[in-house]
Amino acid sequence: MKNYFKKHYPLLLSFWTPFFIMLGYFIYRGFYPFGTSSVLTVDLGQQYVDFFAYFRHTILHAPTDFFYSFSKALGGQMLGEYAYYLLSPFNLIFLLFPGKYLTAGCLVVLLLKYGCAGYTFGRLLNKNLKINGLLVPTLATSYTLMGWLIANQLNMLWLDAPIFLPLIISALYKLLSTKKSTGYVLFLAAMIFINYYMAYMICLFLALFFIWYQTEYFSNKKQLLKQTWLFASRSLLAIGVASALLIPTLYSLTTSKGQYTETNLSFKFEYLPFKMLSKFVIGAFNFDQMPEGYPNLFIGSLALFGFILYFLNRQIKRHSKIAAGLISLFLAISMCFEPLDLLWHGMQFPVWYPYRFSFVVSFWMIFLAAIALKKSDLALKNWQTLIILGLVSATLVYVYLDRKDLDYISNPTLLFTALFNVLVLLLLTLKKSEVHRLLTPFTLYLVVCLELLANTAYSLNNISYLTQEEFETPSTALTTDATTLSQLDTSFYRTAQLYARTKDDGLAQNLNTGSYFSSALEKSIPDFYGQIGQPDGDNYVGYYNGTLISDSLLNVKYLLQAKQTSELTSGQSDTALKAVSFRPDVSLYQLQTQTNKTRIYQNPYAVGLGYAANKALKNVKVLYNQPLTYQTNWLNAATGSAASTKYFYASNFNEVVFENTGKQVNLTGSYFKKTDLSKDAQIIFKFTPTTNDSYYLTLGSNLSGDYATWYNGTSEYSLYDTFRHTVVLNPATSEKGQEQIITVKFKKNTLWLDSFVLYRMDNKLVEQKLKQLQKSSWKITFYNSRKLTGTINITKKNQIFATTIPYSKGWHATVDGKSVKTYKIQDTFIGFNIGKGKHTVTLTFTPPGLWLGCIISLISLGITLLLYLQQRKRQK
Structure with missing residues (x-):
């Protein structure tokens, strides 16, 4: 030694x-x-x-x-x-x-x-x-x-x-x-x-x-x-x-x-x-x-x-x-x-x-x-x-x-x-x-x-760090929810989070949460999220602001909601989970089970990962900053409904109170400025729902957390406040006759109410359309990350097989054992033609370039081995 x-x-x-x-x-x-x-x-x-x-x-x-x-x-x-x-x-x-x-x-x-x-x-x-x-x-x-x-x-x-x-x-x-x-x-x-x-x-x-x-x-x-x-x-x-x-x-x-490669150089x-x-x-x-x-x-x-x-x-x-x-x-x-x-x-x-x-x-x-x-x-x-x-x-x-x-x-x-x-x-x-x-x-x-x-x-010492509790508490809650769901349901589905630790919770817990943060995120995904009213960026997306339409069409079958602090026992109140979304429309879903800190709701209208859709879905156009219009177009095209069919109706506020800023009759697109720059300014919006339908509020990118703080009643709104396109909030559902108060506080001296509109959704009509799609959904009988197999019944000649699986050249489709050509629908997902009748559909994924890469690697390793043997021979 x-x-x-x-x-x-x-x-x-x-x-x-x-x-x-x-x-x-x-x-x-x-x-x-x-x-x-x-x-x-x-x-x-x-x-x-x-x-x-x-x-x-x-x-x-x-x-x-x-x-x-x-x-x-x-x-x-x-x-x-x-x-x-x-x-x-x-x-x-x-x-x-x-x-x-x-x-x-x-x-x-x-x-x-x-x-x-x-x-x-x-x-x-x-x-x-x-x-x-x-x-x-x-x-x-x-x-x-x-x-x-x-x-x-x-x-x-x-x-x-x-x-x-x-x-x-x-x-x-x-x-x-x-x-x-x-x-x-x-x-x-x-x-x-x-x-x-x-x-x-x-x-x-x-x-x-x-x-x-x-x-x-x-x-x-x-x-x-x-x-x-x-x-x-x-x-x-x-x-x-x-x-x-x-x-x-x-x-x-x-x-x-x-x-995102830079092509314009500045010397x-x-x-x-x-x-x-x-x-x-x-x-x-x-x-x-x-x-x-x-x-x-x-x-x-x-x-x-x-x-x-x-x-x-x-x-x-x-x-x-x-x-x-x-x-x-x-x-x-x-x-x-x-x-x-x-x-x-x-x-x-x-x-x-x-x-x-x-x-x-x-x-x-x-x-x-x-x-x-x-x-x-x-x-x-x-x-x-x-x-x-x-x-x-x-x-x-x-x-x-x-x-x-x-x-x-x-x-x-x-x-x-x-x-x-x-x-x-x-x-x-x-x-x-x-x-x-x-x-x-x-x-x-x-x-x-x-x-x-x-x-x-x-x-x-100049850097702050997470405490062990800040990591452990939400991680443990998510693990419990993931285990509960795996025992409750073995089918394929997606899950939305109303509480979260990070955007990669789904990756960590084997939950298909729809949120993600990575440097290698495919560009088509944030582009799609920007159209449906979800927070997005070059390298992240967050599925936090779903509607009944987006939840169901994306096969979001379960929602995870954190209990409020007041509902927790005294020993748990100091470790409450962080809410990232306020979704009163969970009242439309069924409470499936609950844990010490969370509730799990089931969406009875989830369509499935694939479904029979009208050919019109192939023609749905890209549409930014009008998320509810895009969702309407998506549902109409999928069901073959007339383009004029409406699900969302603009609603007026009953009262608007302006504090330290000038009054405006038309709110949407209006520009506000503080009257006294040394004081705080806010606008209070009040409305009373006339039905039990869901109400949705759209906010443009200039209303993000950099410019304003939002309140629901006296509580700060639970929302992901960094977004670059118009997002959707759900201030009320099943609250007929109950006054709702939404407050926006200025963070700067000015505020632009970009894309600021309140809508009422026709719940019954939406539910009817979603049930129509459910009848012809893909019944998956086997799945893992690389292969999915299931049956589907195509009832009309003018229908295609539509999925909410992001399009990639690596996916290969077969119908009744015969290979079919896939194409991109909605500029995002996999779709392909399929005939009328009952079919077995299989999708298999192989990374593009994998086999070519393996062949080159084997040849290169062979050359390396030959060089090594040649060197040994020369030494001897």
Whole structure:
């Protein structure tokens, strides 16, 4: 053991030093299981943790969900989601952490990723740069706890990139020096497989690194050509090995994220480049830096000084310095010049978390620092010390003078930065007696660890986190509801949420809730939601504002409603669930069962996943910002009713009270302004239903939570208040003769009542039409995520088979065993022609490009194996 530790302690410390530093911080913050807080924040709490729960369910219970899931909004292919979110080998650890313990799993995975990043970088320093001793874990810890990784620890899916980058660079060294290609091909292929997005950035960086390598180790043109061929061919081979996943993912991107690719370039600097110098200060990060900020570049004093020293060290060849300088300049410009920034992000501006590629910049700086510190033997000459001191002092003075525009900079963090800078400079400048030579590496190791811990604490203390209870309470309630429903009904159906934790609750709980949040959401889905009056965005949808028509046509068979606080026992009242929708029209549905905190209602009018529809449905046009008109057109076309058939009738308010704003006779489309800008303004709308029908209110996008707060009576309206198209609210159902009061409070000095109309729905006529469709619905007899089989009775010649399954080329339909051609209806769903009579209909999903990708992967793996065998033969 003693000999093993003596030989391997640099790599052991490279793993355990960042591991224990972060473990200490997590314990200090009281993250679960060490306290009542959790590591969940922003996207980790709102998105990723639900994907991890879905991963557990897929692996343990439903393998077909790997390819497709109906929990992805209305349904969608999942290979693209796996390729971006879920293929890290570390995710297997989540299999050990069910339910509420998933937060503890996140903490364990984070610690292991920190440790492994330190180990792989330490291995690169030790194996390829021949660095030994404490300098290895010192720089490995600088790499692991760099500003990018600390700022992005909540983006756990990206953290495999800094782990694999040193492995790929090390394998590249081996490829170019010994022609052994297996390691390079497999490590690069693994990175592409784990996360193609971060792998893309690594591939761009590899091209830059290869240029530097050739200047550093150039011998002759013949060798240059051979190594260029090796680098290009083996890189393409790695892409080929990953094609089984990459090609289906590329198809997925063409229908989702790829449709938002930026084509108009602005040749401009995004900010003053000197601003990024502030990111070398301790704690230069806060919440405001997440949506839009500067690149995270903190690497600690030693690594920063080492990077500068690389260009001052006379032992390093001039042409290597020139190449490194040009690459460094290119990377610096990439972090502020818009076209290059777009290039690194796949020609799409990041939604939050800007300059995601800056981890390769930090890697590059620490890598060059390692070379310089090794050659200088941790000793600076006086003139080098003066230059570094001058540059650092100028930087700190600039940041100090500009601190008013940098809200993440404080006097204490500037003071700590200066203190650590001075300490490190002193240690590097002291004359090296034998005692100093022994103590300096250890002292530097301690100082660097303290500096990185200070940066970690100052950076992460600026972020708020979910408590364990905030995660556990709604998750437990949803799990209970999901279990209850699975025992209650084994047929295929969708479920609407009137309470929620996140938009990915359905994914986490295996419930088809219709809501979803993901970077790879197919564009047609938010487009459709924008037409039916539901909240939508480029990467999310929320099914919260359903009507009897949309619920039934989309086969929303059950609604989950949270009990009000007043209904809970005293011990439960402090953990009430968050309502996301106010739906009095649940009174039209049947109360099926209830739990301690929720009620489950059944919709007796749910049509089914597929139904016989009139051919007119093929001609329904796209219609934004008129959701009730679109729903009318949908129901009329499906049932073959006359286009003039109406279900919604505009209703007037009985009284409108204007407070601190001018009166208007016509409300819809009116523009209001505060009379006294120093006081609050509001408008109170009153109406008394004349029937027990459902009443619906439409709100345009200018009435979202950014502009107004809505109240139902004295309570704030439960609604998802971020939407970009007109949405539908349901203020009253079965409340004939009871006065309803709706209040809107201004959030700004003006308010535009965009698309503001109150409607009454003819419930009886709607129910009659829905029952008509139910008679010819698809009776599913078998289903999983990839295959559905059932029978249907087509009673009329002019009918088609219509579904609410989102259209994809991956779906293949058969009628009575014979393949039929599918087409897109409503610009969203699958439809196909079908003859009159009783039929057995089967739909099967295979990810487009899967078989082609598998063939390319097998060929590429075969070539890799042949190259390996050839290399072994040559060695023998």
